[in-house]
Amino acid sequence: MNKKSLLIVISGPSGVGKGTVIKKLLSDNPDIIPSISVTTRKPRDIDVEGVTYFFRSREQFKDMIDNGELLEWAVYNGNYYGTPRKYVSDSLNDGKDVLLEIDVQGALNLMENYPSAVYIFIAPENTQVLKERLEKRSTESPEEIQRRVEAADWELSKKDLYDNIVINRVVDDAADEILSILNKRRNSL
Numbered sequence: 001m002n003k004k005s006l007l008i009v010i011s012g013p014s015g016v017g018k019g020t021v022i023k024k025l026l027s028d029n030p031d032i033i034p035s036i037s038v039t040t041r042k043p044r045d046i047d048v049e050g051v052t053y054f055f056r057s058r059e060q061f062k063d064m065i066d067n068g069e070l071l072e073w074a075v076y077n078g079n080y081y082g083t084p085r086k087y088v089s090d091s092l093n094d095g096k097d098v099l100l101e102i103d104v105q106g107a108l109n110l111m112e113n114y115p116s117a118v119y120i121f122i123a124p125e126n127t128q129v130l131k132e133r134l135e136k137r138s139t140e141s142p143e144e145i146q147r148r149v150e151a152a153d154w155e156l157s158k159k160d161l162y163d164n165i166v167i168n169r170v171v172d173d174a175a176d177e178i179l180s181i182l183n184k185r186r187n188s189l
């Protein structure tokens, strides 16, 4: 890994608004490269192959695991999600900062192998807002929302394992807070 490049790992429960915070962070900081994950979940209307995710069958995903192509992977709500290893390592070797938006299980696995990455957990002000946001965005069925709310409880119980917890009250403030965490880490390299 290039000494100055940062591997940035961001997690947070479904409905916390991490997509919006990350979008703001990336639009203000075009030098940070988002990794594009592979998943077996069905695309939503807003999804674009190769942009939001690489959508693959379970068989294809399992082949990627067997071939060592994934840096980390996890099963979330019955679907597989994973980070392609080559793109991340090539970008880091080029001296670029790479951002992974991954679930807590994937992040906990990475913490063992990549202790030098910056681990950030985005938390809600309270748990009620999670359900409200999921219902409002109406991209999931009521059953899927319920499963995501249950997963959120477990994810929130692990937040103290992250080096940094950012509470998403106001999107711009949360993005600024993440940027200052990154700058601090960069200055300490």
Ligand code: 5GP
Pocket: 011, 012, 013, 014, 037, 038, 041, 072, 073, 074, 076, 081, 082, 083, 101, 102, 103, 104, 105, 106, 107
């Ligand atoms: P969604 O279905 O809402 O796009 O994502 C569900 C969860 O999977 C989110 O917590 C998201 O951060 C996580 N996720 C997305 N890509 C990856 C990945 O490559 N690895 C892991 N471990 N989790 C991922």
